[in-house]
Amino acid sequence: MGLTARDQQLVAAIQCGLPLVSRPFAEIGARIGLSESETIERIQALLTDGTIKRLGVVVRHHELGYRANAMAVWNIPDDEVDERGRHIGAVDFVTLCYRRPRHLPDWPYNLFSMIHGQNRDAVLRNIEHLIEQCGLGGIAHEVLFSRRRFKQCGAHYIDSQPRQVIVGGTRIPAGGQP
Amino acid sequence: MDTRDVAIINHLQGGFPVTDRPYAEAATTLGITESELIERLEYLLEKGILSRFGPMYHAERLGGGLTLAALHVPDEGFDRVAEQVNCFPEVAHNYQREHHLNMWFVLATETPARIDEVLAEIERKTGCRVYNVPKIEEFFVGLRFEL
Structure with missing residues (x-):
């Protein structure tokens, strides 16, 4: 660009x-x-x-003792998603918050938030707080815990020699972590 | 990790000076010496506590493509499909998650047009339908991860 x-x-x-x-x-x-x-x-x-x-x-969350992470996904009416997205993003244990498309009927969720915690229970407690704090009680949601991480190495957007994407030993979370 | 390392991580998540002696400047704020800061950063990187010390880019501004995508992979074929997906150099990271859609990966490509091509290749190779969920809007989150 x-x-x-x-x-x-x-x-x-x-x-x-x-x-x-x-x-x-x-x-x-x-x-x-x-x-x-x-x-x-x-x-x-x-x-x-x-x-x-x-x-x-x-930082690597896992290596810092934050061993559990979950993607909490929400089905929010389209006309509320901006306001609710801002509220969810502002909560301190939410590390990412994105609006993404639904794929009906298989995937009805349009707001994705990433929640880290020291263990699974801590993550679940945080999600309960989130529901309470942001008034999400009536909003359908699911919590997708991670079981295994295969790659966290990261995209290299520009190679120094030929212009191509390479993936190397470090991660560049350029607004695109899940 | 000691309290000094925690202070370094908390402080340097918020930014780093762009000046001729940035480590010296950051070290002064932290109450340590320049060489101490450099040495601790080397240690934290070597131990893998930090994955990187440098820039976080805005992928779209660099002209690249970026997306999140998911697959439903039958349990018995999971490892095989994970290997197939991870082989693509464009796949930046990949998580197994507890859901019917049980594989979630980030794709970063040189151009936005390559996203659809790579997803189609992944679909063909794995035989699994790809659900592409690119970012529509990003809501601000505090970037600091307090220790």
Whole structure:
């Protein structure tokens, strides 16, 4: 879309992570032929326009002791979904909240929320709180616990050499985690 | 993990300075030294507590395609189908979940058009109907995961 070739190179250069050195932006810049100040300026611009949603640590919930996660899905009337989505997203243990399409009759749910907890009971308690706090008592829902995680490695959107999607050892949750 | 690590994780989930000495700057806020911060980040990455230290991208702004999709896989064929799905380099992660739709995976492709092509390939290869549920709207959530 709007990315220049230089920005694509920059996106590729930092997608696996920032170098753990005193002046990381100088090192990134050196790899792609930008000065440190140009690199800083471009990264700030990408943060401002939202191409980079956030810079920082990406935690593995499981390794932090949050061993259970569930996708709680809700069948919300279309004219209420915006307001209810905002309410659900604002609750502190909800880590993701998306509107997605139904597939009737098999799949009637149009709002997806991700709930983490230290164990299954904690997740279920959180969902009860959520129902109470957001007045979801009359809303049909299901809770899909995860049983196994096969891959959490993540898309690399731009390869530094050929332009293709590769998947490597790290995860980029670019607004698309389930 | 010690209390210092917890402080680092809590603080750096919220953002990282984009300046010439960002580790030094973040370390000052945390009351530790630059080299200590770098060393702890190396440790947390090595232990797998952090999956990454860097940017989270807005996939659509980069011109890529991104979606969530689900399959119903009969129990007896689950592992075989999981392997088939995981082989696609576009499949970023994949969870078995407790539901009739028991496999849920995220697909990230170079272009939006590739999403439908890859889903069709997955359908053909696995013999399972794919339910595609792309994001229509994202509701803001606090990104911090307090420890």
